[in-house]
Amino acid sequence: MEFGPVIGYGVDRPTFWIGQQSTGDGFRESHIAFTATDRQFVDAFFAAAIGAGAEVLHEPRVWPEYHPDYYGAFVRDPDGNNVEAVCHQSC
Template sequence: MIDHFGINCADLQASAAFYDKVLGVLGHSRLMDFGVAIGYGTDGPAFWISEQPSEGPASGPNREVHIAFTAPDAATVRAFFDAATGLGAEVLHEPRLWPEYHEHYFGAFVRDPDGNNVEAVCHTAQPGD
């Protein structure tokens, strides 16, 4: 299991606006804000965004990462997708069942402001959801 996960952002404010909105749809919120790092979650900060360092080994181009956030149902996956695309996120995959993963896997994929592949997924969807 993952305790927490963090990514670096080229524009922390743009990323904060993105994650405030799309994670809010999934029932998560900004729990901690240190100005240069923001933690999101429900019971504790499990997902962090931080300023991209300008010097040192972590500076330079940000590599794409994939982040999948749990959604309770297909409707919430759709709401996540609508929130993200409403903010101008690039569509990678519209909401749908992904039977190649398993028969109840319903996900939607977008790019965040830093080019990361961000997904909302429900593992209990039914055909027709």
């Protein structure tokens, strides 16, 4: 599945995404997304990540531009990578 400048691979829906380097000279940011079984897991991931000092990129919320049930949270890890937890199920 192509979504703008990134490509997602998986069965039924993408579970692994890759995109081009887009920031800094020589910086190689990765976007790593983990599939969550429910929205509470996404919230717990986010709380644990910010509790450990991760930079907040996007607090947990529904992202209807991806699909109606896409619930995700995004943080930046110590290496500068975008790490996401996402649930594809409705409430």
